[in-house]
Amino acid sequence: MSSTPTSPIAFRVLPIVLALSLGACVNLAPDYAQPVAPVSPVWSHAVLVDDGQKSALQDMASSVEWQQFFLDKRLQEVLALALENNRDLRIAALNIQKARAQYQLEDAERYPALTSNVGSTVARKGSPTIAREHNVNVGISSYELDFFGRLQNLSTAALETYQYNIETRRSTQISLVAEVANAWLTLAADNERLALTRATLKNQQRSYALIKGSHAIGVRSGLDLAEAHTSVEAALAAEWAYINLVAQDASRLNLLVGASVSATLLPDTIPDSATMLLSSPAELPSNLLLRRPDVLAAEHTLIAANANIGAARAAFFPSISLTAQGGTISSSLSGLFAAGSGSWLFMPAITLPIFNAGSNKASLAVAEIMRDIDVANYEKTIQAAFKDVDDALTERGTLLGRLAAQQRLTDASTKSYQLSDARYRNGIDSYLNTLVSQRSLYSAQLDLIALRLIEQVNRVTLYRAMGGGWQ
Numbered sequence: 001m002s003s004t005p006t007s008p009i010a011f012r013v014l015p016i017v018l019a020l021s022l023g024a025c026v027n028l029a030p031d032y033a034q035p036v037a038p039v040s041p042v043w044s045h046a047v048l049v050d051d052g053q054k055s056a057l058q059d060m061a062s063s064v065e066w067q068q069f070f071l072d073k074r075l076q077e078v079l080a081l082a083l084e085n086n087r088d089l090r091i092a093a094l095n096i097q098k099a100r101a102q103y104q105l106e107d108a109e110r111y112p113a114l115t116s117n118v119g120s121t122v123a124r125k126g127s128p129t130i131a132r133e134h135n136v137n138v139g140i141s142s143y144e145l146d147f148f149g150r151l152q153n154l155s156t157a158a159l160e161t162y163q164y165n166i167e168t169r170r171s172t173q174i175s176l177v178a179e180v181a182n183a184w185l186t187l188a189a190d191n192e193r194l195a196l197t198r199a200t201l202k203n204q205q206r207s208y209a210l211i212k213g214s215h216a217i218g219v220r221s222g223l224d225l226a227e228a229h230t231s232v233e234a235a236l237a238a239e240w241a242y243i244n245l246v247a248q249d250a251s252r253l254n255l256l257v258g259a260s261v262s263a264t265l266l267p268d269t270i271p272d273s274a275t276m277l278l279s280s281p282a283e284l285p286s287n288l289l290l291r292r293p294d295v296l297a298a299e300h301t302l303i304a305a306n307a308n309i310g311a312a313r314a315a316f317f318p319s320i321s322l323t324a325q326g327g328t329i330s331s332s333l334s335g336l337f338a339a340g341s342g343s344w345l346f347m348p349a350i351t352l353p354i355f356n357a358g359s360n361k362a363s364l365a366v367a368e369i370m371r372d373i374d375v376a377n378y379e380k381t382i383q384a385a386f387k388d389v390d391d392a393l394t395e396r397g398t399l400l401g402r403l404a405a406q407q408r409l410t411d412a413s414t415k416s417y418q419l420s421d422a423r424y425r426n427g428i429d430s431y432l433n434t435l436v437s438q439r440s441l442y443s444a445q446l447d448l449i450a451l452r453l454i455e456q457v458n459r460v461t462l463y464r465a466m467g468g469g470w471q
Contacts, residue, residue: 027153028149028309029309029310030310034299037287037379037382038379039289064463069275070276071273072271078261079180081258081261084258085257085258088172088176089169092173095169096166098165099158099165100162103155103158103159103162109144112143113143115141116137116138117137117327119134119137120133120135121134131331132332133330133331134332134336135329136327136328136336137343139323140322141323143322144321145321147317147320148314150310150314153311153314157308157311158304160307161300163296163300164300167293167297168293168294171292178464180253180257184266185274185453185456187250187253188267188269189449190242190245192268192269192270193446194242194246196445196446197238200235203438204231204438207228208228208231211225220431224430224431224432227435228431275456275459275463276459289467293467294381294385295381295385301374305367308370309368311367312360312364312368315353315360316364318351319350320349323348323349324347326342326344326345328341329341388464389462389466392462393462395458399455403455406447407448409447410444410445413443416441417434417438420433420437421434421437
């Protein structure tokens with residue numbers, strides 16, 4: 001420790017050294033270049049729209065808020081309840097807070113930590129004289145001068161991890177919105193199937209009662225009675241199966257929402273327009289997928305890996321640290337701030353990597369391999385996103401035709417059943433023909449409900465695939 005009444009040269013130079021270390025470091029990280037998307041530049045599927053509800057996909061589904069996309073008021077309330085109570089979404093939000101704190105920790109390492117020290121020493125060393133020393137110091141300790149960008153790159157990596165968690169939270173919300181909507185629509189479809197089954201059962205029980213009465217007076221055969229009885233029991237079994245499905249659907253919806261959903265918010269049938277129908281031009285650029293949260297999250301991970309390479313490269317170069325402090329020192333408390341009591345310390349240090357058994361090379365190899373892995377994951381995420389949209393567009397292109405054909409089949413089956421039932425009641429045909437027509441009609445009605453569900457789920461899938469639902 002040196003003491004001088006004048007300002008030391010070291011403390012004149014110190015601000016210049018700190019400024020240089022903060023602003024003039026060499027960044028050894030590779031120049032980042034966004035990988036080329038390994039998918040076709042456009043989708044070739046055109047989507048036909050006949051209900052007038054259009055929102056061009058080139059404006060991106062992400063610009064359509066979920067409150068606008070989902071039109072049913074009950075579904076909107078269920079989604080709002082899910083966003084408030086779902087535990088996965090809470091965890092994703094907490095991960096953002098954690099990543100933010102970790103970034104603040106890493107970034108703080110780039111700057112000197114100023115500390116103050118007040119001390120007093122009383123000692124006797126073999127003589128009757130007692131030595132006293134009092135001091136007050138302010139300074140920095142072991143501050144690393146980041147000439148080769150190690151700390152800057154570690155801070156960049158932590159910042160990208162924070163951004164990754166933000167995008168992951170958005171992706172989690174998109175998935176949650178889609179899953180809750182699909183669960184709600186599935187419950188609607190199963191309730192509709194249950195109502196159809198109960199109506200069919202009621203008709204069959206009525207027919208069975210009439211045939212049973214006719215059989216008792218010898219008008220109808222035992223075969224007709226047995227066939228009618230079989231149809232009643234089959235309908236009863238189907239009813240119990242759909243009761244079970246409805247209960248499971250409601251339980252799954254409650255789990256996704258994270259709270260019990262009021263019965264007033266549960267659907268009895270599939271609404272004709274529970275959601276908007278997004279439309280697309282024939283030539284839609286696939287690079288719109290780069291705005292999807294999961295793709296952005298994968299890119300943030302890639303950028304972080306790129307920064308980690310820079311930090312690993314910096315380990316091959318000297319590490320320069322600085323300790324400096326200034327204050328006062330005196331043998332008496334009254335003399336601490338007297339003239340001539342000033343003290344200062346300036347202690348730079350340099351550490352050179354000489355031999356570490358290949359540890360630095362291994363660390364750099366790991367960082368470069370992780371970068372290559374993250375490039376592959378980024379490309380894989382884009383490919384998966386492209387497939388999601390392409391599959392949804394492909395299905396959308398066939399749904400209108402399938403729905404129209406199924407509706408015509410249901411209408412024809414209804415007419416066939418009505419004719420068969422009339423012929424049976426007039427004694428022209430056996431009950432077996434009527435039963436076959438009735439089963440065909442029931443099957444066609446179930447298939448129509450299934451297709452209506454698929455059509456609504458396809459809208460949700462396309463909205464989700466294009467990155468909509470995180471606002």
